[in-house]
Amino acid sequence: MTRASRRTGRPRHHPPGMILALAAWPILGTVDPRDRLRSAGKRLTDPAEALAQRVAERVVDLVVEVLDVNALMQRLDLNAVLRRVDVTALLDRVDVTALLDRVDLNDLISRVDLDALLARVDVNDLVQRLDIDELVEQTDLGAVIARSSGGVATEALDAARSQAVGMDQFIDRWVQRALRRNHPGPVAPGEPDGREPPASPDGHAPALSQPGQDQ
């Protein structure tokens, strides 16, 4: 093994002619004559690469200046492009947490027109979807309501009214049955079909209640 091969740790393979030359000229066993050529080549290619880079950048700048990007975009069928994009795969590659870390949410929210946003929200529908029981159970809302509106008198009143309404409906069912009425009458003033009651005389929205009873 030559000294050079010992340095690199790999055995050097020389062409048969060179082996003969090595045998004839021992200095060639320690010096690779192509190393000089390589370093000379490197000295030439590095500036050339830098030059090519500068030329390419300049060309791109010139092309971009000349191009009307808006016109180009108008000619571009973005839908067709998007159809070819696998958005799911794209999103899989996005680190959402890192993305959110870089977002200033306060700034984002300060730029949102909440009035316009809320104007588009159907609050009634939202409220209808609320599970009031769950809400009261899971939050301190129940305690707040109890403290603000509770009272023995209120409890008694609620109970008395509830019982009275229950008896009203019980008697009404029996009377309807005795009179053999198949069609229930209107349930509220101004409602001939008797399905939906009007707003209360106080102007409040009709209240919800929870009967498991026939109306």
Place this chain on the structure above:
Amino acid sequence: MSGRHAPGWVTSQGHYAGSVSRLLAFLIDAVVSVGLFSLGLAVANLVWEVVTGHSVHWTRANIVVAIIFVLWEFFYFGYSWAASGRTFGMAVLGIRVVGTDGAALAPWRGVVRALVFPLSFLFLGLGFLGILVQREHRALHDLIAGSCVVYAWDARAARLRFLARDAEPSMNGSAPGPAGAGSAPGPAGAGRPGQAGGSV
């Protein structure tokens, strides 16, 4: 608690009030109005005795007192219906007199209702039969005055109060009562507001 949800929530506020609510309201009104009149009569007796020094004992057997009593009753009911559409008893039971279209009762209709109210007592209270058998639960005086009686109490608020009372012990760390059997949701023996016919 969520396991106790009834599947369908319906509204009864604004619905025609039934016979029991109306009867109870009338009984409360009768007690209150007679009580107030008797109190007034006792005060008048006392004042008369203090001012004149003569002891008198006015009762409703006295024709003048009887007339004043009738006028007082007319005032009690007429003013209540004309001013707010409800008497004290109706307020307690959460019912209200409204027009046939569901709008607030015009004051003159309230006065007419009070004037013709005694007609419903004729023939053994035949005029009240309409509350039971008429589709809109309207008595004779309702038909004449163009009025009807509806539930007006806010069952949703009552229900929230019930839920709040039920939820408060669990908020304080104690276990809430089990659903249904064994638990007393409200006052002893009272039903849940808004449940099993208890909703308005």
